[in-house]
Amino acid sequence: MIKKIQLPLQTANLVVGFMVWVLISSLLPFITEDIAIAPEKLAIVTAVPVVLGSILRMPLGYYANVFGARIIFMISFILLLFPVFYISETSSFTGLIIGGTFLGIGGAVFSVGVTSLPKYYPKEKHGLVNGIYGMGNIGTAVSTFAAPVIATQIGWSATVKLYLILLLIFAVLNFIFGDKAEVKSKAPMIEQIKGVYKNEKLWFFSLFYFITFGSFVAFTVFLPNFLVTYFDLEKVDAGMRTAGFIVVATLLRPVGGWLADKFQPLFLLMGSFAGLTLAAIILAFSPGIGLYTVGSILIASMAGIGNGVIFKLVPFYFNKQAGIVNGIVSMMGGLGGFFPPLLLATIHSMTGSYSIGFMAFSQVALVSLVLVVWLYYMDRLSLSKEVFDSTGQGILVTNSDGKIVSVNPAFTRLTGYSEEEVVGNNPNVLSSGRQTKDFYAKMWNKIGEVGHWQGEIWNRRKDGREYLELLTINAVKNSAGDVERYVGTFSDITPSPKEGDRS
Structure with a gap:
């Protein structure tokens, strides 16, 4: 019974973690009414939670193997109580930066589930299972949509305090229903890193996830404020549109994992990067809200499918080092969400346009497409050599x-x-x-x-x-x-x- 509920439990954990992770960006239009933040610093406030949420993914992936998902999720939710309460009471830009930094724990819990859940399922289902778990990304949509609606009624500070109740509930749920008997591995972290860091596939997958998950995170934190300032949308309308972006990316993640179980995953990645290249080019021409919506939804679709495919590839190529590799790859994905908002904000402040930033993103996606094609043919050559030698x-x-x-x-x-x-x-x-x-x-x-x-x-x-x-x-x-x-x-x-x- 305990083993059967790990997938829904850990997916729900991820929902809560991601709800907390984007807490500031979801409520930023309300927060700026009470706390003066210079326009050039807005991107820093939204990007800061991504930093710790990325860096901590590697150790959390490793320790999920050592102590089990139950302990790591429980400790993470308890630790998140402190920055959430701190943010609800702050009245300064510095306070938002301090509290926002530690909100990153909410994003870091992603690597716990992708390390733990494959232990409960055969290899041919890993893509689908990690895809379903990845649907916990929907937590960003929940916060982006619900937090502004609640804040209009009770204010942003009281809305933030409601998250304290949610965190306590899930800490208790993990204490009761988490799997105490989960299979654990105690290989030293340094030894595991030494065993994988020379494998070029680790760095390829890290780059690919840097682009696919990075674009998802970047648009999640970038859109709410951008839609309000650039298109003069109402705050709730901007939140709903951002939530729509998140829902599309989230629902297509298990589809990507399921497709990767059935078909050649690298072909699917080629399609994802081709789509991201096209979408970024559309956005680079600064279209009206209609075409902008089309470009954003295409990015959501391709990022969601790509995210699901990559976490099929990781346990396939790194079965024995899945914990540390999941941590490294997901860390790079999180960092991928840190740089684009800052880059777009900097380019906008210098040129008054976001076009150059979107065009740069299209070129990075195109380079990734070329690398996936190259990796596919290198895989084919490697297979031929194995047959030749054996x-x-x-x-x-x-x-x-x-x-x-x-x-x-x-x-x-x-x-x-x-x-x-x-x-x-x-x-x-x-x-x-x-x-x-x-x-x-x-x-x-x-x-x-x-x-x-x-x-x-x-x-x-x-x-x-x-x-x-x-x-x-x-x-x-x-x-x-x-x-x-x-x-x-x-x-x-x-x-x-x-x-x-x-x-």
Whole structure:
């Protein structure tokens, strides 16, 4: 029973964490009526919670493996009581910065669930499970929509205090229903980091999540105030539109995870980054509210799908180090939400336009698309090399002139020659002398006519022993029809001494 409720419980935990995380940005139009904040500092106030919410993701992902999700969620909610209360009582810009910094704990809890929940499900469901958990992002929509509505009735300070009750309730729920028997790992953090930091896929996934989740967070904290100041919308209307953006991104996250369980995840990422590139270009032309809405919804859609896909890829490639890798990748995603609002605000203050910032975002998304394509083909090459190295048949590859360019480990086992000894030589280094020139002439004529040949041939090992092999030679041609290389595969079919006697 306890194990079955972990997915809904931890998803609800994430909802609450994200509700608290965007507390200031959701209520900023109300807060600025009581606290004087210079226009150029507004972006700092909304971006500050993202910093700690990003940096803490790595240790929280690690400690979720060490102590279990129950303890980490419970402690996080208790710690959040202090900055929430502090913000409700503050009357200064400095107070908002101090309290906002520690609100980051609410965003950091994301890495707890993505580390814990895959332990309860088979690998083929990890994409969907992490996608469902990621729907906890909806917490940002809840705050963005509900907080302004409540604040119009009871004021922003009293609205902030209501979050204290919510945090206490969920601390108790985790104490009662959290899984005390969750499987734990106590490998030292430094050892885990050493085990993954040289893997380029870690940094690729970090960059991809920096863009997809970063764009989600950036628009979440950027839109409420932007829509009010740039389009002169009412505060509640701006909150509802921002909530719509969040809902779209959140609902499509499990869709992205589910699709990644069914199809090639890297193809889906290519589509996500192509969509983000197009959407950012639309926004760069400073359209009216109609086209701006279309561009924003496209960003929400592509970011949501991309977020779901990435957290399918992490446990797939880093099964044993999922905790620390989830923490690093999700930390980079959080930081991705920190820089865009500051960049947009700085560019706007210098140029009076947001266009350059959106165009820069489109170029970063385009570069990410190129990198995903490159990663896909590197994966294909890696897979081909694994097959090449692990097959039991000997394989030698020559160029069009018949010089050996590569051999596999099975070749070395069967012939006794290492790769260094044969690369650059002609395959006749293996010749036993039993076959006539006419035999080889007919063989190459056949290859020239039909592109392949198969037959039995006697060759000689490095130690001088002869052996009979079943050899297949295939000509590999380019798109123009010219032979680029020849690939020979062979197996040792030398008869045993008794079989030889009988023959």
